[in-house]
Amino acid sequence: MAEFFNMGGYGPYIWSSFLIAAVVMSGLALQSWFDLRKQKRLVAELEARATKSQT
Amino acid sequence: MSAFWALVQRDVRLATRVGGGGGMAVFFFLIVLSIVPFGIGPDLNLLTRIAPGMLWVALLLSALLTLDRLFQADQEDGTLDLLVMAPQPLELTVLAKAISHWLTTGLPLVVAAPLLGLMLNLPLDGMLPLMGAMLVGSPALSLLGAVGAALAVGVRRGGLLISLLVLPFYVPVLIFGVSASRAALVAVPGDLGGQSLLLLGAVSLASLVVGPVGGAAALRVAVK
């Protein structure tokens, strides 16, 4: 097990590159998803206000 | 065609009367270069080695400085709307603007370069290749810069944005320009010096197309 994480001495380089990739990619995905949720909420709010002012 | 030269004349006259012409750009050029020895120490051998590169980097930066006024001033007083609606093709208008920019910044800097080269201990037999390369390469800076200036027209604090947009496109000019200027000073394999001058010319010719076409496309969007 320790040997697997050591990766023949290259462990720190390998694990940090995969870790950075994982963090950056999930960060991008989450940021995009939060933005989508925010815009959905805004549209819902504005449309509700539009129908209210019409009635 | 007369409208074209009238525009060049107008812009050069405006730049010399209001903006101090090439004076300010040359002054900036001088200051940047005299900062260099403070940064790396006054070792003359080292200065000789980096002189062509530093001169080119300073040329790029000085050319950038004046770009934000290229279309912005005309946009603010409404002249740009007239220029876009004028019967003259917009591509030619952008070309005229780039030419006047080059006449008021590029050309003075090229003339001043050998003098500043002396301060960086550039040998005398390196002066002519340097001036030649700058003469061939500096129009590309104005032409590509015109695209950036047109893209950023109407943007508040567009000066910084123009630098961000334009600097990546200046990379080939810098690379070929420096290697053409260094050819007389450093032994380079084969005929790379002569070739890089030709390649620099090719980049300038390419930007003679890219600059006006891209700049005009950006202006049409900006003014609409």
Place this chain on the structure above:
Amino acid sequence: MTCRFVALGLHQTDMAWSIHTFANPTRFMRFSAIVLPYVWALAGAGIGIGLYLSFFVAPPDYQQGDSVRIMFVHVPAAWLSQFGYGIMVASSIMALIFRHPLADVAAKSAAPIGAVFTFLALVAGGLWGKPMWGTYWVWDARTTSTLVLLFIYLGYMALWVTIEDPNRAARVAAVLALVGAVNLPIIRFSVDWWNTLHQPASVFRLDGPTIHSSLLWPLFVVAIGFTFFFLGVMMVRMRAEILRRRVRTLQMQQAAG
């Protein structure tokens, strides 16, 4: 007087756009809602299986040992940095010539993802370079032109951020993307030239026929997973962007009426 005129003009183009909106982007919203779960599933499967293959199946390289595993991040990221710019250019052409209302949404959404993968390619390349070359950063031709590509991505994104009106920003950004597409080969050529001038030959090469096929398969699977991840994030961003413009039109309508 001129100010009011300009404001009126902006308003009118916005109205024209919103008529377009109901034709095409609505269909995209429906389509993407159906497709997205599958795209995410393919991305997850590709990345999951690829990770398993790259750590447990792929053998260490006979020269580089286990450090070759960094390739499974580096190469797919580098591929997507090119793919992203390709999408941006294709969308920009569609936006400028056909005025397709979705095209500029696509171009805007692809840029940050492409920039992120360009960044990842540089970081993973550096982490691979340290044990191989003894330094995190080398000014070799490929690293340098990837860095310039990152700058062009960032400039493109900066342009979108600074121009307020989305219609104008879309067309200005499209012009920049196309000027970039014309210039990128020139930049790449000049950087290659610069590299041979300063560093004649004997540069350690990362690519080419030296990659053994037992490493190539896992690489391929990870690359497919990453590509679907790219498409998934891009769709989410496009959905958000379409809604953002809808919010803008609604706000303007309510402010006016």
